[in-house]
Amino acid sequence: MTDIAIIGAGPVGLTLANLLGVRGLSVRVIEKQAQYYDLPRAIHFDGEAMRVFQAAGLAEEVLAHTHVGAGMLFKNADDVVLIDWSRAQDIGPMGWHESYRFHQPGLEDALRRGLDRFTNVELTSGVEVTELVAETGTMRLSNGENLSASYVIGCDGADSFTRAAVGLPLSDLGFQERWLVVDAVLKCPRPDLGDYSIQFCDAENPATYVRGTKDRRRWEIRLNQAKADPDNDAIWALLSRWITPDDADLERAAVYTFRSAVAARWREGPVLIAGDAAHQMPPFMGQGMCAGVRDVANLAWKLDHAISAGDDAILDSYGSERASHVTEFIDLTMRLGKLINQTAAGGAPKGQMKSIWPGLGPGLGERDDVAGRLAPQPRVDDGTLADDAAKGGFYILARTPIEASVPVFTEATDWLSENGVFAVLVRPDGYVFSAARDQAGAADLLGVGRVGL
Ligand SMILES: Cc1cc2nc3c(=O)[nH]c(=O)nc-3n(C[C@H](O)[C@H](O)[C@H](O)COP(=O)(O)OP(=O)(O)OC[C@H]3O[C@@H](n4cnc5c(N)ncnc54)[C@H](O)[C@@H]3O)c2cc1C
Structure with missing residues (x-):
């Protein structure tokens, strides 16, 4: 029997498969898409996520699809900087830079190729999990196969089949907005756009600019709930504040409903959920995928222990540790969303924003101002992290x-x-x-x- 079945080969499922592959567990990943998803989504990850890619043995491969992020400015309609969230440009306590911009298809490609290193990990694409029995972890696949695994991890995104199949409830935290997300590729240099991401805080026309990797630039623009999705001309009209068709080609445009939610429980017997299946947040802090990567870093070594010790009580600490941690990010993201959406023109005090490093919720080990928090990762005497x-x-x-x-x-x-x-x-x-x-x-x-x- 397979040790671990992973439902979904998005960034979270692929990261988990690599972490478990390194640990020598037998893993089967089932992904319903035959072709890989190429729509604009995550564009930023932090030094902690980079530390997890390092644990997956893929630091160099992932870094090839990144550049170091400058940070984020929140400006009001008068161009006054309300919040300055500059990121250090040197190596931080995680052993990596604080903030990276990346190209998600490149990251996912690196993670998929990473699986080729393992004879103990198999990825099956173009096959959907259609039935799942919570008590036994037995699955029925769309190709007619029955698959059994000691543990099943649903990394199957916001509309998680796994979550619904085993009845894990999701608590809606109350944010719901329609945003247009456009990725453009510059045809000519536009240094005036800048390296910082900018949140244009404005009750009427809130928007986000993100400097992507190489010539990629992204704009996210809030849409009126009632209006139809914009066509190509309407998209260019919305972008005219920054670029015209002479400056850039549109690579992708999509309308998303940004939501905030967290699962009330993350485990039902041998079935657990991770990533967007367990939590969702608007992308204003660039933390949704990072939170999913943290989930599987928390889970991978516990699954290894559960399998090798034949005792899985340790898995109960996964949801309790992760839920409150991710909720801190969701709360702050929603507060920033309010600022972006409700700021009127006029002067406002400037402020400096610092990254947050929440502690884990109750679970394994002690909890105080040090225990349960992230440790730094120094280089040791031979230069190794x-x-x-x-x-x-x-x-x-x-x-x-x-x-x-x-x-x-x-x-x-x-x-x-x-x-x-x-x-x-x-x-x-x-x-x-x-x-x-x-x-x-x-x-x-x-x-x-x-x-x-
Ligand atoms: C516009 C936008 C910008 C964002 N920016 C950032 C950012 O800068 N930084 C950040 O950290 N996060 C960001 N996010 C959030 C981030 O994209 C998500 O949190 C992340 O992609 C979730 O990854 P996942 O692997 O959990 O789920 P997904 O990427 O949704 O993957 C789930 C996979 O499961 C598969 N699947 C589903 N059901 C089944 C089934 N029954 N059988 C088999 N396979 C199945 C799907 O096909 C899919 O491939 C952004 C999101 C959006 C929308």
Whole structure:
């Protein structure tokens, strides 16, 4: 029997398949589309997502489809900057840059090719999962095949078949707007458009400009709920504020209804959901896919443990840890959506925005201002990034060397001092399992043994 069946080969399902492939589990991915989806969607991911692509062994392949993001400015109709969310241009605490712009078809291609490395992972395209029995994880496929797996992960997007099939309820968080999304390819240099993404905050005509990779530029423009979808001429009329057909060709245009929602439960027996199947948010912070990538980073090592230990109690911590974390991103995104949509012209105070790093909800390990939060990823003495040096397992970051049954690295002393701790035990997904305030408490760090991991 297959260890893990993944329903859906979007960016989240493909990332999970690679993470599990690295861990040697047997995986079958079922994707209903025969041809890959080429519509405009995600364009930004953060350093934490990049850390997950690193864990999947695909850092170089993914980086080839990116450039480092400058950040985002929120401007009012008078062109006054309301919020400046500039991103650092050097390597940050994750071991990667803070913000990347990327071309989603390129990323997905890199993730799909990544699967070719594994004899234990098989991707079947053009086949739909049509039935799923929650109790047994047994599936019926549109090609007539019956597939059984120890665990089934629904990475099948916002209209998730899996979520509906096993009855996992979704809570609507109350955001619903129609936006036109246009990807254009510049025919001539337009440096005046700038490298920053810009949120044009305006009660009448809210819009977003995003500098994509190479010559790609994106505009997102809110549409009146009642009006018909714009045709080509209407799209150019909406874009005329920035570009004309002399400047660029339209690559793709699509109308989306942006929503916000989060699943009330993420697991039913051997069936779990991840990515847009479990949560949705408007794209103003560029965090929807990032949240899905975090889901599967949280899930991959727990699935590995559940299979190898034959005990899957650990999987109960997945939804409880992820739900409150993603809800913080959804809440902030909705607050920013209000600003973008409701700002009147006129002066307004300038402000600086910082990235948020929410802690995990209740689950495995301790929770305080350090435990349950993301640990930095330093380069260790041979220049390797710490997660790689620990080979995807637990490790300790300590101020001085200590005896331990997991690798110990002493290259994050500044961060440990700033946070008032002597050492932390880092989980395979980069979050702090437990923290020791002093050297004496460091022995307790190996509390990892207490939960049988
Ligand atoms: C305009 C826009 C801009 C965005 N910008 C950003 C951004 O900058 N940064 C960011 O992080 N996020 C962004 N997002 C969000 C991001 O695109 C999504 O969160 C992400 O694509 C979700 O990935 P997924 O793999 O969960 O789902 P999907 O990409 O929807 O993939 C689901 C897959 O499951 C397959 N499937 C469905 N049902 C079945 C079935 N029964 N059997 C087999 N296969 C099935 C589908 O065919 C599909 O391939 C944006 C979204 C939009 C709309």
